[in-house]
Structure formats: C-alpha cells, structure tokens
Amino acid sequence: MNKKTNERPVFPFTSIVGQEEMKLSLILNVIDPKIGGVMIMGDRGTGKSTIVRALVDLLPPIDVIENDPYNSDPYDTELMSDEILEKIKKKENLTKIQIKTPMVDLPLGATEDRVCGTIDIEKAISEGKKAFEPGLLAQANRGILYVDEVNLLDDHLVDVLLDSAASGWNTVEREGISICHPARFILIGSGNPEEGELRPQLLDRFGMHAQIKTVKEPSLRVKIVQQRELFERNPQEFKEKYKEEQNKLMNNIITARKKFKNITIKYELLEKISQICSELNVDGLRGDMVTSRASKALVAFENRNEVTPKDIFTVITLCLRHRLRKDPLESIDSGFKVQEIFKKVFNY
Known part of the structure; x- marks a missing residue:
C-alpha cells in the first residue's frame, strides 16, 4: 500500500508557471520552519494543492528510527518520542532508516481525536500503561501538514494545529492521563476567500500569507493547460525533463538550510x-x-x-x-x- 502511494506521480515544482509569491513563501518556510507556516488564499482551480504537493518532492529524505510512529530523529533528543528516549537510556539497539519527508493531508471532516491521537483509558487503567494511538500530528512530525479549506475548519481545531506548529509539541489529556510527543511540522493552509476568512487572531499566527490570483494573460493560461496535459499523458517523461532543475533547487534548499x-x-x-x-x-x-x-x-x-x-x-x-x-x-x-x-x- 505504502509503496503505491509513494509512486503516485507528483507535478514537478520547477515546471509550475507563475504563482511566484506562493512558491517563494513555501521555499522560505522549508529553509526556516520557524517562520511559522503559510496561509494561501486564492480562487478555486489556481493550483494551490498542486504546488504544495510538488514542494515535498524538493525536500531531502530524513533519517528516522524504524517503526517509530513519530518519525523520531536518531540524533536530536528534541525530536524524539519518549519511547525512543527510554530505549536510548537502556542502550537498546535502534535501526535507522531514511524516509521521504512526510506530508500529511488533513481531511476537512477530521475529528480532534484523529488529529491529536487518542488515549485508551480502559487499557491504561486495567494494564497500568499509557495506551496511546497517535494521530495525524504524530505522522506530520518533521514534515509538512497541509490543510486545504482551512477557513472551513472548526476554529478550535485550527487553534490546536497552530499551537502544535508553534511549540513543536502535541499534548493529549484525558481523565488525568497526559501524553506529550514531538510535532514539529510546517503548517500550510489554503482556502478560497469567497468561503470566508479565518478569524484575525488565527490568521495572525500563520507566518506568511500568499495570495493567488487566476492568471489573466491568455498565453500563460495556455501554457499552464499544456503543461498539465503533457504531465498527465506521460508523468515520468515530463518529470525527467525537469529533473536537472529540480535537483538544482533541492541542492539550493539544502545549502540554504545550513547557511541560514x-x-x-x-x-x-x-x-x-x-x-x-x-x-x-x-x-x-x-x-x-x-x-x-x-x-x-x-x-x-x-x-x-x-x-x-x-x-x-x-x-x-x-x-x-x-x-x-x-x-x-x-x-x-x-x-x-x-x-x-x-x-x-x-x-x-
């Protein structure tokens, strides 16, 4: 299953025509995640989600500890789950693997439990263990969390996302039991202004705000349509055409992260x-x-x-x-x- 999803063809970032404001905001957040994410507002059908998904292809793979649901960093204790820290203290042998930078799509109807994770109270009481089922924030650790139609999401849920994005941690509390795990991700929200704005106090918590407008110039519109058709006809061939540019941009991002x-x-x-x-x-x-x-x-x-x-x-x-x-x-x-x-x- 996983292999299949990884192979789904993604439109190359460098082949996207226009939308410079949005592309720049995303690249800067990838270089310094502490900027605080991007809110992208624009008309329907302007390629917002295409550009965000294309961004992940530019990110270098990350080292994680195998079978850890939090993508724990093998070298940075700040980005490790408690379970991994415990194993390190006990000097257990841990297998390190490389994975693609995670990107998690938040579905519009997601519940707080699905986002934050759930604690199995019965198991905790009967077995005396903290039985925690990680949510989407755990999956997004050290990657990107993308929320389409963020302006239609429940305000409380947006608050939870912004809190985790700002602090780098997710805390779940139920019946006096508390679980905390690393949740450092770049939060990207997108929406259509016609469907309502976010409350100002939530909007302010996004680092950057990019506006996307529908391209008006006929020649550019034709180019965008042609690019899409070529990609859909033969994704591999289309990606191959932009491979050099993609690699160059990826190397620029890696260098910039170190230089920052x-x-x-x-x-x-x-x-x-x-x-x-x-x-x-x-x-x-x-x-x-x-x-x-x-x-x-x-x-x-x-x-x-x-x-x-x-x-x-x-x-x-x-x-x-x-x-x-x-x-x-x-x-x-x-x-x-x-x-x-x-x-x-x-x-x-």
Missing part, C-alpha cells in the same frame, strides 16, 4: 522593520520576527551573507498583509499599504 544560521541582519534594518510594523499598527511582535527570519532565509537561498533593504521589500508584504486591522470602508489592498509604508520608512 550564519546570515546577519544589521540593527538599523531591524529597527526599520519594527518602525513599519508600528506605523501599520500591527499587534504583537510576531510580524517583526517573521519579517526578519524570512529576509534571512531569502538571503541564504540566494547564497549571500547579509540582508539588504531589497530582501526585506521582497518578503515584507507576505509577512505583514494578514496582520493589518481590517477597515471595512477601506478599498486599498493591504499589500499595497505595506509597500507604501516600507517605501516611506526606507526612502525606497
């Missing part, structure tokens, strides 16, 4: 980012932090060493547009507003 921690950003640039957030009345400090991290991830991706105002300009709209207070009477696009203030503060 050495990227510097000058104090005066940080001060200007904060000034922009302040002038836009952005609540809290999340906007300042995400803009700084995303700028550094961009510099790492482009294989440079220091953040420039141009880097900040490239990412700041994606980091702040969803954090502005909505004025129902205002017709100006929030992204345009962010750019306006940026130009004023930076004399750009």
Whole structure:
C-alpha cells in the first residue's frame, strides 16, 4: 500500500508557471520552519494543492528510527518520542532508516481525536500503561501538514494545529492521563476567500500569507493547460525533463538550510522593520520576527551573507498583509499599504 502511494506521480515544482509569491513563501518556510507556516488564499482551480504537493518532492529524505510512529530523529533528543528516549537510556539497539519527508493531508471532516491521537483509558487503567494511538500530528512530525479549506475548519481545531506548529509539541489529556510527543511540522493552509476568512487572531499566527490570483494573460493560461496535459499523458517523461532543475533547487534548499544560521541582519534594518510594523499598527511582535527570519532565509537561498533593504521589500508584504486591522470602508489592498509604508520608512 505504502509503496503505491509513494509512486503516485507528483507535478514537478520547477515546471509550475507563475504563482511566484506562493512558491517563494513555501521555499522560505522549508529553509526556516520557524517562520511559522503559510496561509494561501486564492480562487478555486489556481493550483494551490498542486504546488504544495510538488514542494515535498524538493525536500531531502530524513533519517528516522524504524517503526517509530513519530518519525523520531536518531540524533536530536528534541525530536524524539519518549519511547525512543527510554530505549536510548537502556542502550537498546535502534535501526535507522531514511524516509521521504512526510506530508500529511488533513481531511476537512477530521475529528480532534484523529488529529491529536487518542488515549485508551480502559487499557491504561486495567494494564497500568499509557495506551496511546497517535494521530495525524504524530505522522506530520518533521514534515509538512497541509490543510486545504482551512477557513472551513472548526476554529478550535485550527487553534490546536497552530499551537502544535508553534511549540513543536502535541499534548493529549484525558481523565488525568497526559501524553506529550514531538510535532514539529510546517503548517500550510489554503482556502478560497469567497468561503470566508479565518478569524484575525488565527490568521495572525500563520507566518506568511500568499495570495493567488487566476492568471489573466491568455498565453500563460495556455501554457499552464499544456503543461498539465503533457504531465498527465506521460508523468515520468515530463518529470525527467525537469529533473536537472529540480535537483538544482533541492541542492539550493539544502545549502540554504545550513547557511541560514550564519546570515546577519544589521540593527538599523531591524529597527526599520519594527518602525513599519508600528506605523501599520500591527499587534504583537510576531510580524517583526517573521519579517526578519524570512529576509534571512531569502538571503541564504540566494547564497549571500547579509540582508539588504531589497530582501526585506521582497518578503515584507507576505509577512505583514494578514496582520493589518481590517477597515471595512477601506478599498486599498493591504499589500499595497505595506509597500507604501516600507517605501516611506526606507526612502525606497
């Protein structure tokens, strides 16, 4: 079964026409997962889920401990389940294997138990053991959790997802029994604005917000349709055509991940980012932090060493547009507003 799902052909990321804003947001989050995920809003049929699924093909395989439901990292205790830590203390022999970076699709009707996992109370009481059935958050550890139509999901469930994504841990409590396991994943949500927005306090917890619009230019639309037809006719041949570009992008991402921690950003640039957030009345400090991290991830991706105002300009709209207070009477696009203030503060 598993082998079959792994072989399902995935549209190559580098063959996707347009949607640069979304592609950039996803790549930056893969370089630095602490950016806090991406919310993608756009019309129906604009390829949102195609692009997200294509992203997984770019990620390098990860080392895990065999038969562990949490994808425990053999080298990092922060990313290990309690069971594995216990086995390491007892100096048990553990088999390490490599798997594809996990990507978990959250079904719209999922219950909290399905997402977080369940504790078998009867077994716990009768046998005195913590009988835990892991959920989707355990499967998504060290990978990507994708929620399509996130704006139609129950607010409480969105809260649970965002909490886990921010803390890197999932805690399940039932009848005085508590289980905690690592759940570090990149949260990607997508939705159609016509079906309603997320509550502002939930929206603010997503690191970046990409908007996708239907391509208007006829020649580009034709190219997109042709690409899709070629892929469906012969997926393997189509993927082979983009293999070199895919490998190049994958290597760039791997290099950028290593380089990221050495990227510097000058104090005066940080001060200007904060000034922009302040002038836009952005609540809290999340906007300042995400803009700084995303700028550094961009510099790492482009294989440079220091953040420039141009880097900040490239990412700041994606980091702040969803954090502005909505004025129902205002017709100006929030992204345009962010750019306006940026130009004023930076004399750009």
